[in-house]
Amino acid sequence: MTELVATTTGLYPLPDWAKDDLSDLKGHQKHDLISGDESPEIVDAYDRARSEVISLQQDAGLDRVVEGQLRWDDMLAHPLTVHENVETGGIVRYYNNNNFYRDPTVVGELTPSGDVASELDAAAEQTDDLQAVLPGPYSLFDLSNDDYYGDDADFLSALADFLAGEVAEFPSHETLFLLEPSLVVNPPASDDLHARASEAIDRVADATDAEVVVHTYWGALSEKTYAHLMDADVAGFGFDFVAGDREQTLYNLDEYGAKDAAAFGLVDGQNTLVEDASTIRERVDWVQDQLAVAEFDTVFVTPNTETFYLPTNKFEAKLAALADAVAPTEVEA
Template identity: 55%
Template sequence: MDRLATTIGLFPLPDGRRERLAKLKGHQKSDLIDGDEAAATRDVYAATRRQYVEQQREAGLDLLVEGQARWDDLLAHPLCVHDNVRTEGIVRYYDNNNNFYREPVVTGELTASGDVPGELATAAKRCDDLQAVVPGPYSLAGLARDEHYGSFAAFLDAVADFLAGEVAAFPDAVGTLTLLEPGFVADPPGADERERIGDAIDAVAAATDAEVLVHAYWGAPDDDLYRRLLDTGVDGLGYDLVTAPDDAVALAAEYGAPSRALLGVVDGQNTLVEAPETIDGRADRFAARAAGDVDAAYLAPNTGLFHLPVGAFEAKLDALAAATGGAR
């Protein structure tokens, strides 16, 4: 099983830039800022994106991400910047931790916006083999409030179509797409929703020729949902080996695993930096028990790294690369 070091994005802003951006734009959408402030905000994000790419390259990661410096609202970001979405007050992220975001309220048709493709196109100027990271349709729909479509089924389909439109416009440099679905664990779907969720994921995956992975974290999905995910057209699934290692490994052992596996082997929300031996041990245990032929394992943090201090973030990159024979 080949092992590659990567992340699932959502990086922390470098020291000093969070305060600089807060002064420039407050809590407004960046496209509502005029004149010099808009230019200054773009410059800060551009510098941060360049720094992210260089940090990953210097650490020796195998798959690089854009870093999502603009995603102040975490996974809700693609909706929060949409013209037909109204952002309201600060709410707790899945109501189970200390992460917060502005609530997106969908008030009209969710047509493709081009926001995420634009970020990736800029990053592609510095990296010709990118991993794109976006929220999966179920989690993105769950983080939003619908005032347009009228039912969760219709809303989920619309969010999937919106994401498919974004994905279809990704630059050619995107070779891997990871869909993040923490909602599978934090807000588990009902039995009557599983089939539609699988269809929604297929709709997004069909929009790209890139390799597609679906990663749930903060635990493991239930058995029935996991089996439905195995039946989708994605290339790989993710396993949180930090939060729920036994449950995640048990799913792969009992029902099998696809040829690609994204292994969350580093804690994305804890400053303790794992030793390479710890990372290898988690990956070894998964490989030993997973049924089926897993050709490639992407070693990554189990969650985004947004809330880590910059020093811990950089150390986590180094640890992942060291576990796979990276630059440092």
């Protein structure tokens, strides 16, 4: 029996009212704010928005509930851009999308900040099915610059320690999704860096007792990257079956094996077309039917990417379809 778990990759769009309120409160200068500098009015707006997206997930019937990452103006780079020892440069493109973030440069020691933990503490008061979301250490390495550690190996190691320190402060959570699109978009250039990326992921995963899923997207992992990633001691990996090369992903799974869990990115996190529940379920079944060897105890059914690209009404509809697609949660493997 394979357990199907409906969840998401986090990084939600702000509710429409919050976009307007926060734009006014921030004076249209949201990228100049850092953690701890928000006014009480801004903190209150984010608190209300967080409660709203948590209620949306619960009402839809998702099995795991994320905090929403509504404060993450810099998307995956957020844990660095709010750190006191990081300087933010100009606005740069976020991978190949029409979204942007401030270019972070680390200029001092990366000590845990507790920023993400404080968001999760607030979320934990509203759900017992909490799923934490963080950028993976390799993607954070790819999206940032180092002006302190002086060596790629030391910098990646420091990022892993930093993220592990953040995770150690998290409240109790069922699952941790580490978002690692850079493993697809800009994979390690050498075997040594491949090995170090897997070791860095291990270090972050060791900081929690929760199931850790390393979710990759915006394409398929190369054969070499996947083979190295299998060395990481995590519950499972996530795969983009919307934008990815499906045949490459299926080959990797059957050729190099799989963990006990996997995340299937089957709902388009960027397209406003809303998939119905039956379509999503058909996609789950199709993936499992194509696998000659790999089997999973647990499959997390998710959007392929973050969903901050979507209009809020389409986002809400996709949440409902996801939940409907996996009920009941147990099917024949």
